[in-house]
Amino acid sequence: MKRLLGEVSFDSPMNLSLCYSELNDFANAEIYLKESQEVCGAVCSDQSMAHIRFARGCIFLGLNQFEKAETEFLNSYRMSENINDSRMQLDNIYLLSEIFIKRKHMNKALRYLEQGEILIKRGIPFNLEMIKIYSRFAGLYWSIKKYEKASYYQFKYIQLKDSIYNEALTTNLMRIEADYMRRENDAEIAERDEIIVLKEDIINRQHILNIVTGLLGVIILAFSIILYSNYQQKRNLNLMLDRKINERTRELETIHYKLLALKERDLMIRQFANRVSETISTIKGLCTIASREVSHPIAASFLEKISITSCRLADQLKSFYHDEKIK
Numbered sequence: 001m002k003r004l005l006g007e008v009s010f011d012s013p014m015n016l017s018l019c020y021s022e023l024n025d026f027a028n029a030e031i032y033l034k035e036s037q038e039v040c041g042a043v044c045s046d047q048s049m050a051h052i053r054f055a056r057g058c059i060f061l062g063l064n065q066f067e068k069a070e071t072e073f074l075n076s077y078r079m080s081e082n083i084n085d086s087r088m089q090l091d092n093i094y095l096l097s098e099i100f101i102k103r104k105h106m107n108k109a110l111r112y113l114e115q116g117e118i119l120i121k122r123g124i125p126f127n128l129e130m131i132k133i134y135s136r137f138a139g140l141y142w143s144i145k146k147y148e149k150a151s152y153y154q155f156k157y158i159q160l161k162d163s164i165y166n167e168a169l170t171t172n173l174m175r176i177e178a179d180y181m182r183r184e185n186d187a188e189i190a191e192r193d194e195i196i197v198l199k200e201d202i203i204n205r206q207h208i209l210n211i212v213t214g215l216l217g218v219i220i221l222a223f224s225i226i227l228y229s230n231y232q233q234k235r236n237l238n239l240m241l242d243r244k245i246n247e248r249t250r251e252l253e254t255i256h257y258k259l260l261a262l263k264e265r266d267l268m269i270r271q272f273a274n275r276v277s278e279t280i281s282t283i284k285g286l287c288t289i290a291s292r293e294v295s296h297p298i299a300a301s302f303l304e305k306i307s308i309t310s311c312r313l314a315d316q317l318k319s320f321y322h323d324e325k326i327k
Contacts, residue, residue: 001192010040010048014055021058029059050079050088057095066099073099086119090129097136106144113137127164131157280314283307 002012014036020029033055040048057072073092080088093116100109116133124130134157141150287307291300 001189004196005192010036010044011051012036013039014051017055018058021055021062024062026059026062029055029062033059046079046083047085050076050083050085053079054088054092057092061095061099066103070096070099086122086124087126087129089119090116090124090126090133094129094132094136097140101136101140101143106140109136109140113140127160131161131164134160277314280310283310284314 002009013032017029017031017033017036020026020032033052036055037044037052040052044052053072053076057069057076060066060069060072073096077089077092077096080086080092093112096112097109100106100112113133113136117137120130120133134153137153138150138157141147141153284307287303287310291303291307
């Protein structure tokens with residue numbers, strides 16, 4: 001449920017790891033402990049690391065790897081001292097003393113148990129941890145045959161347990177607590193189910209909205225492509241039209257210049273023809289006058305021939321001018 005809601009903290013997988021350690025399923029215990037450390041992150045507080053190292057020590061203890069377990073419990077114990085967490089100190093002392101007793105390091109076990117007793121004398125509310133320390137004291141002294149001290153701690157153990165953990169009372173309290181926790185868990189599960197349903201509904205709506213947004217984006221993109229294509233076509237047509245107009249304009253200008261040149265040439269031809277006509281007329285007039293004045297027949301014959309040639313030249317000039325005019 002916490003994973004679904006994105007609320008996983010380091011303590012949830014760590015507690016699962018402790019449970020699997022108690023069940024001797026150390027593979028799963030290691031998996032959940034690794035997850036706990038990953039959730040805690042690189043900058044993990046001493047308080048969190050004290051719990052994580054304690055859980056790792058439990059795994060090594062279950063695997064009978066006492067040296068590794070001792071290292072983890074000692075690190076957890078020192079971190080607990082730094083943050084003044086007496087409960088974690090007592091838990092580490094209890095298991096450290098177990099390791100030392102199994103390895104026959106009785107003095108070390110006794111030294112740490114005495115540290116636990118100092119914490120108890122300062123006044124702490126952790127009755128279960130106190131009972132466990134007294135039990136460990138009794139067992140240690142029995143094993144080294146200090147029966148008087150063993151009896152002393154056994155009496156404290158029995159007295160504290162009887163005053164607090166009466167069997168019937170404990171059973172009733174556990175039943176009441178179990179019922180309360182069941183109701184609380186049912187309410188929490190119902191609430192989280194509702195949250196999950198709401199989240200799924202939101203996700204579905206968001207999915208539909210994403211699809212609609214995507215389709216709208218595709219439509220806008222297609223429309224933009226069509227508009228751009230039309231713009232390009234119109235632009236290309238306008239460019240072609242401008243090119244055709246420029247070409248036609250240049251052709252018209254060329255034709256205009258040619259016409260002007262032709263008109264100019266025609267004007268020059270007219271002027272030349274008029275001058276030639278005037279000259280021919282002058283020659284004809286002179287020939288006519290000269291033929292009247294000249295009595296020699298040969299000279300008169302030449303003058304007549306000049307006059308006839310002038311008339312032919314005038315006729316040819318008129319014919320040429322007429323043809324140019326028609327063109």
